[in-house]
Amino acid sequence: MPSPKLEPVVLSDEERSVLTGWVRRRKTSQALALRARIVLLCAEGATIARVAEQAGTSRNTVSKWRSRFLSARLEGLTDEPRPGRPRVISDEQVERVVTATLEETPGADTHWSTRSMAAATGMSQSAVSRIWRAFGLKPHTVQTWKLSTDPQFVDKVRDVVGLYLNPPENALVLAVDEKSQMQAIDRTAPILPIMPTTPARMTHDYVRHGTTSLFAALDLSSGSVIAQHYRRHRHQEFLRFLKLIDAAVPKDLELHLVLDNYATHKTEKVKRWLIRHPRFHLHFTPTSSSWLNLVERWFAELTNRKLRRSAHRSVVELERDVRAWVNEWNTDPKPFVWTKPADDILETLAGYCQRINDSRH
Structure with a gap:
């Protein structure tokens, strides 16, 4: 049998104004904004199925809030009171x-x-x-962010993400970067071990014993890492690392390297070496976009699992300790899988830019 005809939703000018304000105001809760949008769509005469499709929700949800509005109008869209002590703070x-x-x-x-x-x-x-x-308000908290000003930002994002999501055949994609200024740090007192009811403890002050730089190339397919320490990070060290990669990877594979715009990656000597080794293809991330280089995710693992709570009395000791950790990682590597398409990234950044522009008015 056909379903009974639904009672039409007719709005007064005041109700329409309030509902439209709830939908448009950025600070309205998402739940209330959805309910207001459902009622506005119902007032246009759309069917429950059509409203559910346009609002991105279920038919039951549309029916519920349609009925609640018809029975209690605007007050019906707020959450029903729950049993317990009466409220002492008003809306x-x-x-x-x-x-x-x-x-x-x-x-x-x-x-x-x-x-x-x-x-x-x-x-x-x-x-x-x-x-x-x-x-969910935290006035004391501030998150930092930075937008790239690279004029080729869109093209570079599509290029790098395209490599991640659809790597070329008969080729190896490597995410390459340097973790520079790694400090050999020793605490001024021994680290006290963890005990029942007591966490491990270390002094806040420390003694520096020099620095080193770790060059790393993360294989996106396997998660294994080619890594080498150098005391400096000039173009000479970068060239030595490229030669190390060249020797470590079978000659029949093309090499696509994702790396940042650091000046040492673009010197004339590096360019001449790349011309003589045509299997190397460099893909640069946009400026101020280190988040796009997956080797940064591996550096975070190294920091969290090894460096942050370690103590070293010399650079040699630090390098030996990190080398052992890298070797252990490579015995059972874990690849980091990129899942977000370039269009989604660009859409998210466009939303941030819109919010920035709106905040200036």
Whole structure:
């Protein structure tokens, strides 16, 4: 039998204005924005199936919030009260805290603290803290970021990501970089071992015993690494490392190297050597885009699993320790698999740029 005809959703001008504001305001919770969009689409006369498709949700969700709106209007789109102690903080107070956190600063300070927000709103610090946790607000936290200004950014991203996702046949793709200024550091007192209820402990101060640079080439297919220490990282050392790669990789394989724009990678001597060795193909990441080079992920493993909690009394000792760690890694290497297409990366960065432009108005 045909389903009963649905009651139409008719909006007043005020309701439409409120719903549109919820959808467009960047600071609205995602759940409330979705409910408002569902009602707006229903008001246009779309079927439940069509609304579900356009809103990217299920038919049951559309039916639920359509019915809730028809029965309770705008109030029906908020979450139903749960059993327990009655609320002592009103929606207006919550909105005041959230709006002030997002859009204001406390006088001469750069950001709010629970103490300053409590003083400004007449609420307790614990109440402010609960509201911030509920909305995922962390005024004390700042994340750093940097956008590349490389004029060939798009082409380079597509080139490098294309290598990761679709490597050429009869070729080896190597992510190459240098971890420079690796310090041989010894603590001023012995590291105390871990004990029940007590973590390992080390002094915050240390003594430096010199530096070294680690040149590394990560094989994307197997996860194995060609690595070599040099005390400096000039073009001479880079050439020596290229020759090491050339000797280590079978001659019948083409070599595609992903590396950054460091000046030592582009000197005349390096270019002349590459001309004499045509199986080497260099693919440069955009400037300020080290995140695009997968060997950086391997360097993070080296840092977290070996360097951060080690102590070395000389550069020779540091190099020997790192070499042993690399050899152990290569006995059971773990490849890092790149999964994000270039279009998704560029779309995400375009979204960041749009947010930056919007924040200037």
